[in-house]
Amino acid sequence: MATVTQTSRLGTVLRPTAAWIIALIFFFPIFWLVFTSFKTDADAVQAEHLFFFTPTLENYTNMTENYDYWRFAMNSVITSSFATLFAMAVGVPAAYAMAFNPSRHTKDILMWMLSTKMLPAAAVLYPMTFLTKNILQIYDTHFLVILVLCLINLPIAVWMLFTYFKEIPKEIIEAGKMDGVSTWGEIKDILIPLAWGGIASTALLTFIFCWNEAYWSVRLTTINASTLSTLIEGNRAPEGLFFGRLSAVSTAAIAPIVVLGWFCQKQLVQGLTFGAVK
Amino acid sequence: MSDRTLPRILQTPAVLLLLVWMIVPLSMTLYFSFIRYVLNSTVRPEWTTPSLSNWRGFGNYAYVLEAKDFGFAIMNSVFIVVSILLITVILGLAIAVLINKSFPGQGIVRVLLISPFFVMPAVNAVLWINMILDPVLGLQGLAVGGINSLIDGLRDWPILGHFFSMWPQVEPISFRATQTSSYAVIMMVAWQWTPFAVLIFMTSLQSEDESQKEAAVLDGASNWSQFINLTVPHLARSIAIVVMIQSIFHLSLYAEIEIVSRGNGNKNLPYLIGEFANNNIGAASATGVFAIILANIIAIFLLRLVGKSLMD
Numbered sequence: 001m002a003t004v005t006q007t008s009r010l011g012t013v014l015r016p017t018a019a020w021i022i023a024l025i026f027f028f029p030i031f032w033l034v035f036t037s038f039k040t041d042a043d044a045v046q047a048e049h050l051f052f053f054t055p056t057l058e059n060y061t062n063m064t065e066n067y068d069y070w071r072f073a074m075n076s077v078i079t080s081s082f083a084t085l086f087a088m089a090v091g092v093p094a095a096y097a098m099a100f101n102p103s104r105h106t107k108d109i110l111m112w113m114l115s116t117k118m119l120p121a122a123a124v125l126y127p128m129t130f131l132t133k134n135i136l137q138i139y140d141t142h143f144l145v146i147l148v149l150c151l152i153n154l155p156i157a158v159w160m161l162f163t164y165f166k167e168i169p170k171e172i173i174e175a176g177k178m179d180g181v182s183t184w185g186e187i188k189d190i191l192i193p194l195a196w197g198g199i200a201s202t203a204l205l206t207f208i209f210c211w212n213e214a215y216w217s218v219r220l221t222t223i224n225a226s227t228l229s230t231l232i233e234g235n236r237a238p239e240g241l242f243f244g245r246l247s248a249v250s251t252a253a254i255a256p257i258v259v260l261g262w263f264c265q266k267q268l269v270q271g272l273t274f275g276a277v278k
Numbered sequence: 279m280s281d282r283t284l285p286r287i288l289q290t291p292a293v294l295l296l297l298v299w300m301i302v303p304l305s306m307t308l309y310f311s312f313i314r315y316v317l318n319s320t321v322r323p324e325w326t327t328p329s330l331s332n333w334r335g336f337g338n339y340a341y342v343l344e345a346k347d348f349g350f351a352i353m354n355s356v357f358i359v360v361s362i363l364l365i366t367v368i369l370g371l372a373i374a375v376l377i378n379k380s381f382p383g384q385g386i387v388r389v390l391l392i393s394p395f396f397v398m399p400a401v402n403a404v405l406w407i408n409m410i411l412d413p414v415l416g417l418q419g420l421a422v423g424g425i426n427s428l429i430d431g432l433r434d435w436p437i438l439g440h441f442f443s444m445w446p447q448v449e450p451i452s453f454r455a456t457q458t459s460s461y462a463v464i465m466m467v468a469w470q471w472t473p474f475a476v477l478i479f480m481t482s483l484q485s486e487d488e489s490q491k492e493a494a495v496l497d498g499a500s501n502w503s504q505f506i507n508l509t510v511p512h513l514a515r516s517i518a519i520v521v522m523i524q525s526i527f528h529l530s531l532y533a534e535i536e537i538v539s540r541g542n543g544n545k546n547l548p549y550l551i552g553e554f555a556n557n558n559i560g561a562a563s564a565t566g567v568f569a570i571i572l573a574n575i576i577a578i579f580l581l582r583l584v585g586k587s588l589m590d
Contacts, residue, residue, distance in 0.1 A: 006478030078441035094292035097285035122548030232400035261396030
């Protein structure tokens with residue numbers, strides 16, 4: 001009996017305390033970033049103002065002046081939104097076909113798609129620059145960033161959609177076919193309403209990945225179509241002079257996505273493990 | 279229209295797009311890897327445009343194999359990925375087991391814990407290397423400074439001061455150069471991905487068979503042996519998936535390495551390719567082919583490991 005009470009005390013006091021401490025440790029760097037963003041650049045590097053200082057919003061009000069923040073933010077919004085939209089437009093029909101009319105090759109195609117994710121992007125860095133700059137002349141355009149973001153996220157989007165669609169009973173779709181509904185009608189009136197949750201969380205995750213992407217969107221742009229990743233990477237080494245303003249612009253860059261992430265953290269698991277972990 | 283054609287048409291755009299995306303740049307990389315191709319050459323201007331007449335055979339490959347950073351970049355790529363995997367899986371398991379049982383505020387704990395995963399890599403690196411790890415102005419520097427001035431104060435004490443004066447000054451660690459910059463990268467990426475592992479392990483733990491555990495308790499099995507003999511095998515599939523997804527992402531780490539030290543003392547294969555690509559495209563492409571071969575070896579291994587369970 002003694003052991004039982006001991007375990008339950010461990011369960012009611014120690015476990016939650018430890019869990020909270022761990023969560024706070026993991027959240028601390030983000031807290032610190034937001035906290036620093038309310039300090040002046042001078043206060044941000046002084047030990048005596050580590051915790052006590054006069055909070056200021058100047059880093060946020062000067063963000064346009066210091067970093068031209070909104071131009072980069074708009075580019076991130078535009079490229080991530082359209083890339084997500086296109087990935088869904090191409091991915092939903094593909095996943096629909098694979099889930100409800102699988103052929104002998106469906107499994108191989110899915111595996112092949114996943115394997116394209118494993119190709120190192122850097123291996124085609126120069127060919128991509130050469131192609132887009134010299135031949136197609138779309139270097140540093142929104143179109144290019146949208147296209148590339150869409151392509152690199154397509155495999156995971158198709159996979160996620162496929163696992164969501166697989167859970168819909170085939171009979172429902174087939175009943176529609178019996179009633180003479182067209183394929184487009186099946187997708188629009190039966191599949192999309194039924195799988196809405198899955199499609200929405202796939203889109204949300206794709207959007208998050210697009211927003212955070214930091215290889216192609218930096219290396220295939222110069223000024224015109226650069227996203228927030230480029231902005232932050234370009235101000236990587238301020239030598240301690242601008243911790244306040246750098247924290248503010250970083251906070252502004254991650255805030256929308258972190259908040260969005262909070263809402264889809266449950267779907268994240270099913271999505272990123274392709275439904276294999278339940 | 280037959281039953282077979284329509285599905286094929288529906289998946290054609292996705293397959294075609296990915297096929298073009300894969301084949302066109304890859305074949306260019308392959309082609310460039312066999313020719314002499316540099317962006318700036320005053321001595322041999324004919325090398326600055328890609329042409330079959332600049333054929334070099336396997337010369338670029340030989341050049342890359344002899345480059346002093348190549349072996350280091352491969353070893354370091356593997357070192358970084360394996361370290362991150364070990365840290366995230368072990369920490370992830372420990373935390374998931376700890377917070378699996380429900381308790382007050384579990385929802386908030388989950389939200390706080392998962393937040394790092396959504397931070398963009400560029401911000402992650404800028405935040406860690408400046409605000410936290412900077413040896414003078416970051417939290418590390420401030421903490422070291424605080425400790426040192428504390429020791430200094432203690433030295434003035436009447437008798438105990440002699441004891442404290444034998445203590446050395448604490449030296450801050452600079453993470454911007456040499457091998458330590460890879461530790462900084464490992465630290466920041468592990469911070470970002472441990473929550474991901476926790477979330478997946480937690481989900482998997484919820485489907486664990488409790489009756490098996492109860493039977494084990496009746497048999498007098500210790501907590502540790504329950505964990506090793508029941509929980510870990512139950513989590514095998516999730517562990518495999520966490521390893522696979524993370525390998526995909528971490529083999530191509532770039533922004534963090536760039537921001538922390540611009541590759542000084544710490545580079546992986548993608549970073550080495552980037553450095554070659556500033557001028558020597560032939561060498562960059564040959565390195566790219568090596569990177570693809572390495573990725574394929576790992577991919578085949580991982581898909582063997584995980585692929586089957588994904589299809590069930």
